[in-house]
Amino acid sequence: MEWSIGESGVRYIAKLSDSEGTLSLTELTRDGHEAPHSEIGITRDSQGARLLVDIDGSAHIAHVAKVGDDWWIHINGRIHVVHGHEPGSADSTAGEGGLTAPMPGTILEVHAKAGQRVREGQTLLVMEAMKMEHRIQAPKAGEVLSVNFAEGDRVDMGATLVELGD
């Protein structure tokens, strides 16, 4: 499994070794390159969704919940979301995240059509969600492969609005 954190598109892979129920982090790769990391050992607590996390010799407790492919993690008073990806899969949440509907809503304006070349940051669509306008912008320069909705269409959260190629 590959992982990314929050909005960042950086992909991580963690290698763990199992020693009597403690999983230790033996290798961390960051976009294919080995990255330095702390000494981390994780054991399962008797409580369902709780993990005991030892970081460089100090003990911490993490509470976790899985929603879809994401792990939601509460540790040290902060909440984080770690997205799981099949190895080698396209980045569906971060890199092209702007191309999916962030909320259920209505398409107000369409500014792109199939075959058009767009530059990074160009507004492709404007949608209204919960009384707020939201601009859907190109995350990178490329060619619009398809625009899946028209003005006035209602869209569900997560619906792919525009497909963008290189």
Place this chain on the structure above:
Amino acid sequence: MTSAPRPFDTVLVANRGEIAVRVLRAAKESGLRGVAVYSDPDEGSLHVENADQAVHLPGTTLADTYLNGDAIIEAARSTGAQAIHPGFGFLSERADFANAVKSAGLIWIGPPAAAIDTMGDKISARRCMIESGVPVIPGEEISIGGDSDHLGVLASAAARVGYPLLLKASAGGGGKGMRSVHEPKMLRTEYEAAAREATAAFGDGTVYVERLLKGARHVEIQVLADSQGNCIHLNERDCSLQRRHQKVIEEAPSPAVTPTIREAMGEAAVQAAKAVDYEGAGTVEFLLSDRGEFFFLEMNTRLQVEHPVTEMITGIDIVQKQFEVAAGLPLGLSQSDIGITGHSMEARIYAEDPSKGFLPAIGDLAMWRAPAGPGIRVDTGVREGDAVTVDFDPMLAKLIVHAPTRTAAARRLDNALSDLRALGVITNIGFLRQMTTHPDFISGGITTDYLDSRDISDFAEPDPDPAILVAIAAAASRFGLDRAGSGSSESFVDEHTGHSGDPFRTLTRSFP
């Protein structure tokens, strides 16, 4: 002005979510039966669980359900409820509903309809306050004739109002034809610019000149009045930390209010309430300038979201007092009984994403564990497993703390926020933690324009260590802790969001 006791033993709460839970619990503690109403999406929600009886309101829109006065009065009749508590929002400030409740022979737990009417209209409220001697923001409306000495008329009005001031075309709007003037010599230039900007608006010849209050704080006074003419105040709340007029953190007492200001503002609030023959709990909002002057803003003729901070420092349950007043009982309190013990703060927990312009967030609360401990109170309408949808307001809960001092309260709030484990839905908890620990907040110098004049990235959370998070995610997968995925037997799970079922359905429990 006396009235006979009007006892009741059953109260219907015409609301939902956090405030319905709050009122239903207070009813139980007052020995009353509680009746809830609910629309389809709220079937099985926490407020229904907290009621002795619940009545379903059929229909799909708010007009069919929580705003349907006739259906709610009928629900009270059919369940034997003799009184209706409106909570806040929905029908709470609708004078016609208050009258309908009374006409149906039921008790309205709220102020007289006339008080709602007078205070609900900005112009009539301002007129009423001027007549009763409550300070309002200095301002006057002047007529400027086509060929008369309009600058002379304007200048004398401006001198009476005081600088800095705001020029507004009374028929204008949306910021058009509105200019701020900081000193007399700029009056002519700014007036001409404003007139150019909104020719049509100024065409009717009416200009409103109002004092411009910069760097002001939002300070409000909680009042309680009974049907026998007793009216007291429960001190102030400071709600200066706002984002686009939405309050973020409220506290009591206000760090900017001295005993002298408190006494004067409290007296003005009581005067305001008496001017409309107020009954029950209400809030008089003021703007407090950096010079210690305060001006009436508006009166909220209902319970307010932030009422708990006042309860914490005074030890008075405001909702129970509402019940007593509605039952015709005297307040049983005089102004000298009201003190201030310690300091209280309330943080509003919203399902919203601060990094995306506070876009409301939806999803399932895969984990919802509220903090507990001395001086911590959580008023919430959600439970673990509930779905957060676009149907209703995105406020999930209010986290309230009470501590001996303001510094201790801020630290307790930060600790409680860090213990609030809300997983599955993006919330503003991290942003609130950045706020409560920010030097500008700690110093107590926040004004109402603070957040809107800041770059929100100033309050971004510190970057996490990716190794720790990735190791935890990988380990949790290896241990098979994905209980949310396996525990749900919903037929449809949105792959993108992990959200089960129709996103327009709400508060259905989808986890065991």
